[in-house]
Amino acid sequence: SCFSEIHDSMLMWSYYADGHNGCCIEFTLSPRNNRSWDLMPVEYGEELPKIENDEEARSAVDKILSVKSSSWSYENEVRTIRHYDKDKFSKSNKYFKIDIKAIYLGKKMNKERCDILKQIIHSKDKNIKVFKMVDADRYSSNYPILDIEEI
Secondary structure, X not given: OEEEOOOOOHHHHHHHOOOXXXXXXXXXXXXXXXOOEEEEEOEEOOOOOOOOOHHHXXXXXXXXXXXXXXXXXXXXXXXXXXXXXXXXXXXXXXXXXXXXXXXXXXOOOOHHHHHHHHHHHHHHOOOOEEEEEEEEEEEEOOEEEEEEEEO
């Protein structure tokens, strides 16, 4: 899996959130059942690590999975990697566990859809904050900046 540390990147919303029609989920790591998972910040560069011998294979594979071209550095990604050991496999940690803090809805999502999604989200957990992305009428470089409004 891969995740970003930012929720308001115009490019990220354009690429990964169905052109501002999707959503972004802010979460914290749950302390439960995440023992076989590692979090790895993505390193941006142009060279992949080399695997010199079998003893370095696991750490080299982890590094390869956490490297991305420097042209993507604006994403500030963090990846989760699960190390599978068939002798220690536990069905209880099959999936990465998170606790949802907030959900950000795309700026192109209409009010009716936002209201329905907020009702669904709050039926699960009233503590989850729900925001809608909006244009901020400011620019950074050549890109408009996004703001949030709580709904």
